[in-house]
Amino acid sequence: MMLILAVKSVRHRPGRFLATLLAAFLGAAVVMVFGSLDDTAARPGIDPVSADSLSTTASIVGGYGSLLVFCAIASTLTVNVRQRSAELELLRRSGATPAQLTRMVVGEAVTVALAGGLLAIGPAMAAGRALLGVFQDGGQVTHGVAYSFGPVALLSGIGTTLLAAAGAAFLAVRRATRPAPATGRARTVLGAAALAAGAGSVLSTYAFAATDEWLMAAPAYGAILLSVGCALLAPPLLGRLLRRLPLDGASGWLAVRNVRRRADQLAGILSSLVLFTAVATVTLSLQAVETRAVEASGAVRSVDARTLQNVNLTVVGIVVAFVCVMLVNSLYAATSYRGREFGQQRLAGGTPGQVLTTVAAESLIVTAAGVLLGSLTALAGIIPFTMVRAGGLLPDASLGIWPAVVAVAAAATLGTSLLTARRVVRTPMVRAVAAA
Incomplete structure (x- = not known):
């Protein structure tokens, strides 16, 4: 019931979740861009120097990106939950339990994050291809290496964004109620x-x-x-x-x-x-x-x-x-x-x-x-x-x-x-x- 209410809340009041959507979109795009470097490094026939440069960049920046995705989504969701304190209190007085309120807010965050992740696929592919070109021009990667946007980029981008949204929403509700x-x-x-x-x-x-x-x-x-x-x-x-x-x-x-x-x-x-x-x-x-x-x-x-x-x-x-x-x-x-x-x-x-x-x-x-x-x-x-x-x-x-x-x-x-x-x-x- 609360998950259905969450989807309806997002559909009827999209402006409230615009900040979260923007944070999820940027976060998923960043993680996908550097996840695609791992996909490119795993292509058959790539030389060891190029593979090492791509893998090192993907691991370091990907870790930073994941942390920043969580921080960005958490900041927007915290403000959102704080401004909805009267609404959440009304639902609680109407019979909703803290667990149901948590499921509603987490469902809203995951719905918005999924939309942001799907919207980020196209821009992430273009940005990853451009980043590979920068590495090739700088001599870290040979010019014969072809760009690849595969399962690592897709799963890491959407998965990280969904996990960050769910975790941040859970902590935001917990902070507001504890x-x-x-x-x-x-x-x-x-x-x-x-x-x-x-x-x-x-x-x-x-x-x-x-x-x-x-x-x-x-x-x-x-x-x-x-x-x-x-x-x-x-x-x-x-x-x-x-x-x-x-x-x-x-x-x-x-x-x-x-x-x-x-x-x-x-x-x-x-x-x-x-x-x-x-x-x-x-x-x-x-x-x-x-x-x-x-x-x-x-x-x-x-x-x-x-x-x-x-x-x-x-x-x-x-x-x-x-x-x-x-x-x-x-x-x-x-x-x-x-x-x-x-x-x-x-x-x-x-x-x-x-x-x-x-x-x-x-x-x-x-x-x-x-x-x-x-x-x-x-x-x-x-x-x-x-x-x-x-x-x-x-x-x-x-x-x-x-x-x-x-x-x-x-x-x-x-x-x-x-x-x-x-x-x-x-x-x-x-x-x-x-x-x-």
Whole structure:
């Protein structure tokens, strides 16, 4: 019964699930693109060097892609479930059990994810063929290798997307129905474990030699794990930062109060900012240091080194795309949901300009916190790698990377928040309060 209700819910209200559909579409496309590299590497007659380059890229980026698919779908479903709390409560009071509500939400998510996966097949085939051409032009794969889109790409793309949607929906409903302390304890334990694993991976950088081709892996993975730990511990960390934040004026005071009150709701946005800043900064900076060191030595880069560079750049591109989708979806949903709050502020005497100023201050606080935590975790991976590879403390070859990353993060956060708030504020205050 609940599965039938889920299908009807998706069919009659498709706009509500547009963000989840977009996340599923992009996630399935990414996983299929790199799964097709495994299909291509398994073709008969392919040379070992080409097969190794394709398999290495598929395994590394495919793992990143699967993780990002889950994070992107989880962020959109969490916001969706939170906004439907009144609807879910009404169903529960009408006799629906928690298990039935879970089946309904999971059924909705799986239905949307299946549609996104099927829509992604065509674009994934075109993108995979283009990516193979890039590898062939770079010398990692011989030009005689033909592209193949087979069962690995299809099953991994659709299977990963469906599993991510089902798991994310289950966790979203569980988070909405379970008491906050239980969820907080689990997040704290996982965050502490990620920080410990990240610190160990970063410190293991000093065990490598400067010429090891996989030297970059330890600090990069360590910084990413540290950023995941900070992302999981985002609400308490944000609370501590707010206690030390001096903001004067009515808008500043209200912004700090709103952010403190909505710390749990802003955790997804803050997590996206931390991951984006850390992954983009550490990956691009390490690659810049490596490129500068190779050019200074006059050595010719091996096929593995060129493959690793392509993987790093591809990972950054995927992270940027997914995090931007997560940020825009989460910020749009969270800001548009505050129509009643904005209407009440205006009825109390606030002007539209003051409301927008408060939203801008809130966005600046969240952006500053995310950039700060992401930059610190990225620095934890950059310093050991630079000391081992180049003999210095901070890289000179990547001075422009961090400002560019911060600019993209700030533009996505501030732009989405202000544009959405401006559209919401245009609604007459009485109508906004009455409609909500």
